[in-house]
Amino acid sequence: MSDANALEALIQALRRLPGVGVKSAQRMAFHLLQHDRPGAQTLSYALANAAQAIQHCERCHTFTEATVCATCLDERRDASKLCVVETPADQSALERTGAYKGLYFVLMGKLSPLDGVGPHDIGLKKLFDRALDGTVQEVILATNFTAEGEATAHVISEGLKARGLHLTRLARGVPVGSELEYVDLGTIAHALVDRR
């Protein structure tokens, strides 16, 4: 297949997607070319359009096509609460619960010293400015309950707690619908400590 340069270029480009190796990229390329050329065109257009149109919201830093995203502009939301999440996917999970009506700040990452991601890389400065706008009274730390997420939450609370803001963290505990026998011990220990 020495003359298949367009094919080779496509396979190499697909490999830039996270979690896609040579075999998957080959399978994707063959599938699109053999069975779904309209899909290839659609994906091509969606990629170009997204890369060109999508930027970060000026206020909450999430992906948006506007200067300020629809969530931040929504006046029915409680501007005194600011929920800090790692990614738009996390924000979307919180939104789907319907249990939160405040605003968000999306870090677009987490502190990860081992990968060289420091406070500057995830825009903590921008978060601090946003949290100290005078309207925000409570900052809810909803970073993940992983080592990096916990470290990120810790650094943020260290930075903010001297400024008179009410800082909270999502509750840790036993997941809904689970049986104690199968829950990991760390979770049970936390649920005991945080019992109410």
Place this chain on the structure above:
Amino acid sequence: MSDANALEALIQALRRLPGVGVKSAQRMAFHLLQHDRPGAQTLSYALANAAQAIQHCERCHTFTEATVCATCLDERRDASKLCVVETPADQSALERTGAYKGLYFVLMGKLSPLDGVGPHDIGLKKLFDRALDGTVQEVILATNFTAEGEATAHVISEGLKARGLHLTRLARGVPVGSELEYVDLGTIAHALVDRR
């Protein structure tokens, strides 16, 4: 994220890739937008270019940008041998062995009655015309050793054996480097029958 239409469109488009669900598509979209916008542009261009430029070789049916692929045009190859494979990936595997110097016919699929893929869908007519061009003397059936691959090989050999062509199938047997203890019984049985 109600205003994130370009993002939603990108996620939906990524889901058309085989093996990519909602979560993977979201992760891919976020990765490209957050960490690899040049990658998104590259992939966009590669997709559009491939979908536009790549067609099927007139002679062997593989993907190529030309009318006839480089392999078919290579005069040093033995035109009396025609190796039938399911996909360009299979062809590429055979090529990498360096053990075959004949020509190929790429089915771009396999017979699969359960999925509604019949002889017409994988271009058997085209294969028969190609095999009966007068130059081809041996047809090597190198479809996969799966149920569908075997059925495909069977149908091809039924269609061609009355026409005076020498029909062969890749040898079945114990893989190089394997220990009998760990080889499946079907393979050992075939290796016994086909012993030489």
